[in-house]
Amino acid sequence: MPVLQIDDGGFRLDSEPFRLLSGGLHYFRVHPAQWADRLHKARLMGLNTVETYVPWNLHQPRPDLFRMNDGLDLPAFLDLAAAEGLHVLLRPGPYICAEWEGGGLPSWLLAQRGIRLRTRDPLFLSAVDDYFTRLLPPLLPYLATRGGPVLAMQVENEYGACGDDTAYLEHLAGSLRRCGVDVPLFTCDQPADLERGTLPGVLATANFGTRSTQNLAALRAHQPNGPLLSAEFWIGWFDRWGGHHVVRDPDQAARELDELLATGASVNFYMFHGGTNFGFTNGANDKHTYRPTVTSYDYDAPLDEAGDPTEKFTAFREVIAKYAPVPAGPVPARSAKLALPSVPLTESAGLLDCAPALGDAVESSHPLTMEQLGQDFGFVLYETVLPAPGPVLLELEQVRDRAQVFLDGQPVGVLERENHEHALAFTVPRSGSVLSLLVENQGRVNYGPGIHDRKGLPGKVLLDGTELAGWTSRPLPLTSLDAIPFAGTATAPSGPHFHRGTFELAEVADTFLHLDGWTKGNAWINGFALGRYWSRGPQRSLYVPGPVLRAGTNEIVVLELHSAHRARTVDLRTTHDLGPTEE
Template structure:
């Protein structure tokens, strides 16, 4: 029996636990939660509503037990599996975000098919018996490149993201005109599973324009969004991110007693929805993995959320939370993978590019395996809340394939004559302003800058190189320029002939996913670079976006047998052969240094020997019986073989 719903006091117990201490009213999840499913509610009345201090759905008390799954981080072939596992655990709602940058990667070019078919994902959720909370943005965060905003917005030098700046609102309106009609048809009143829509994301922490949230709300409502609207912020930003006639929900940052005082002052004794509960945080390349105790400051403030620690039992404190009738959204129930270049970066003490895995310590692993925590929650929901266990999908089989030798390679320098015509420019041009993709610039990957030099000396960036650049004189490696190293010495003796070429291969490692500085997140050479304090001039600039079209361009047969001593950026080719039933596996790039892996044209993401991530997830549906083409873009020194394992190694 779950005790609900009308808290009338907040107390600290001697143990330090913060609890809602007095209640009125009860309901049994056995009598309500079981029947409040999309398939059973044919005759729809009112949808999700706030009634005093409780949620109701079609007039019946309803507790939101949600988990986040990002459809774009999961192979489409596994959407149904992940949703069924969410339902089988005892959750009744799935939360997902819509990343604008993936759906409109080029201005005016929209994609809603294959892994970006969110309409089908939402329909599958309904078929699985799940309600949906949708977060359409335009900014969604989610540890994505630029928080899910398209990089082509930054072609405007005056751009002010997440404000009512006309250049931004014009782009948002065009985007919303495309996607909101698709969402409208999936709302509760139209027989769909969407019961709530979040207005933007954590705007109280950004808050650059007091008019902005009202604009977004109006943009949603006037286009037909009629379900419950929500905002989501951490404790200190709740007031700045609050909207009238929208429910303020809490994200788990710096939660303390004042958080609940603020909620009460904003909207009275409304239901409390913890919209972002998290077991741990994301990991960055070259750092130690983050474990759940990285959020210890939250636990000190609110110890009853200790149940989110990765233990094999649900602690007593979670019962107190549900007895206080909190609704929750578990971020992430299933994290998935930052395939390709979708991952963003963080700015803590310094710039931190995110690893490829988005495992996130979720209840399902990166490849959808059950964790001990999954079963702890399932048991808790069943025995303590009376939610029946649903049929549980079988685990997806994995395989360890025979190691693949990469017998052929092409150096980057050999490929260049077959690339698209380089852009000639007196000064460097940043990635976003390159004249590619019908004027939308380049969003991700690498850019190669070439210019002639007549002497050696001190090469200085003055902060104009974003994010990481390898420097060469002709094809001789000099060193690395990045956020922490802004100068290199070019030995005079290396400039041994007339007009040698200085080459700088710059990698975009991911734009900031959040924070006040997102307007500055242009990549490549964003300004002058200096040799002996003189700005270099006359560049040839090559776009190396590493997308499918780039890999599948017509090339003559210029693959060469691998020379073991080869060093420098190059493409390596290998063939993985298998039988009729491909299975999930993990690639282990032991002996390799840093780069990107493609399988049958699909970009699996980055690898880097500095860790902590040691394996890349390779979904079985992306393999095919027979031969599978593997292309590795290695930046430094290759390994001898590509290895496979049936276990993930993420450094923890």
């Protein structure tokens, strides 16, 4: 592979002028069996490069555990990109934002009291340096300087929106270099943050989605020489629970792209293919109100969540063809989809009843946070015994992020962080009643100062103004469902229950799981965590990658936190439903 060079005139590959035509494609949001398909379609749209973040929290889920296998096999992804003739822009963080849980920062960092993320705090920098020494050596053969596809690597991510400590960025760049990274480095920031987030001697790039000429001019004013690159050219957006499905007109986006390319600048689409926040991996925003991101990361991109070309694919391909060669041939066809209506879920198990099989309770004087429990995702079940009967007022200092409250196993209310709810009144029937709080992590904040987002019940719990003591905190990460004691039931039980069923397939294909009539929870097929569903929308279906399915018998498990469909059935359909659009 040729080596990227940066001079006053722009980018060069082995001394030849070069324009980056890149698109975002996050390997960790796509089933690995589908990587090759998505990469091939990137080349067919006319791209010569793909870009990906690297999620620290998945690769190093515990300080002493590092993994780079299965869906996290980044070397395998880079091999496939190279085989497709694509270059790669690599963005290893440590912080990535990406509407990803915690912005990619591992939850165990927050188990350290007082830690200051994205700063020169020795606790943070020591963890970052350790992460780089684990991540980067296996990737060195993939650098362009060693014959691999990786042309350049990013330092941090939109740091100018967070701080202005040049010494912090210098430390990160130095750590990359000490680990053997010898390809060009770059930073990315929104135009208004360029002064704060850039690093002398490192290529500055800008993120925007409109007013290309104006924003590139701001980049040129900050960086008088060298190539112009929009490292995130926003051609769509993400969705949040309770909002609309955000879309952007393809023709308008294509006009913005044409304006950008006409200046001679390079581009990286954010996103070319968004993919999915499988499992519990979605992030959240908190600008005075907590807003969790949905499971789908479709992003209204040129390839939709299932990898099928959209109108933007054709529109962008036509614009790119004005400036660079585009592979001949038709736009790729949509992949086959399967349908199977009314799949029955005939077996159930109560979550509160089977909780001891899913996690060990830890005794303490006060509720422990997820981070103190060594837990990344899922739920915590907190329990304590109430001293006396009568009417009471329960107050939770902090709810992170949604607490279902039970008294002797019966639901008495829900407190949501998003709605700034902290108090609940009810009557205790007897002395010795058990108070249970099932608290869901709905996604750690991924942007801004809110990234110090400890989950569970980080504050005091008061009963009639007096702090409750004597708790058990039971982590329920739901990384395995094997221990759940399912049994057949004639009717749909209410409250938090797992529901299981099977279905038969002669052959496999992509499909979409629809949970009409269900309320809120999570779904798995053959043990693969599809993600969250919620009747509040906008998202009303979950993408099921074909490789998750198998010919023969397949298992589906649904965790319903409230009220299941009366008939306890789900549908597999050929089309997705991401909800009403916001124009």
